[in-house]
Amino acid sequence: DAKTTQPPSMDCAEGRAANLPCNHSTISGNEYVYWYRQIHSQGPQYIIHGLKNNETNEMASLIITEDRKSSTLILPHATLRDTAVYYCIVRVEDSSYKLIFGSGTRLLVRP
């Protein structure tokens, strides 16, 4: 079972920041938080990951609370092409590194 909880849907205006929350209250100390997204009719795409510290890359920023029980993915200037389902995943800490997806958040970016 997925170890994360996300809102089923969100929307934001084009050009504004999109803040996608995720709860992972049972996360273990050595488990990473990953974010992937899936644009319609495509395979999932890696966005970002983190352990404890906040992370930023060319796509997004990841803010992880100090207790690590929740996180927020931030798309600083959302575009119409960011419309997708966003998955927050706590990576299973075994040798497989398999990903356990939940149902994700469907983000709609409005023009």
Next chain:
Amino acid sequence: DTGVSQDPRHKITKRGQNVTFRCDPISEHNRLYWYRQTLGQGPEFLTYFQNEAQLEKSRLLSDRFSAERPKGSFSTLEIQRTEQGDSAMYLCASSFTSGRANEQFFGPGTRLTVL
């Protein structure tokens, strides 16, 4: 294009028929994963390979399913005696054993429809 490719992209078959899907991973990746995704749900892990060895199979992978990666390069997923419940998107992903976050790169998927 150097990404993960899957073939075919779409497959329609009749119940009871066998189907086979192919996945070509990114060439230097030693890990290959298969996932299944039904409508409105996130992908579900099925199995993975490290090189040619199949190291884990999900309980979702019934005995009608078999996967191979004969030379540690491309992989095939075969479903025998298909059932309507097998209708789904079958996704393949590849990665390094280590490296940047063990990031998995996904292919576009094969959409299976069983009539």
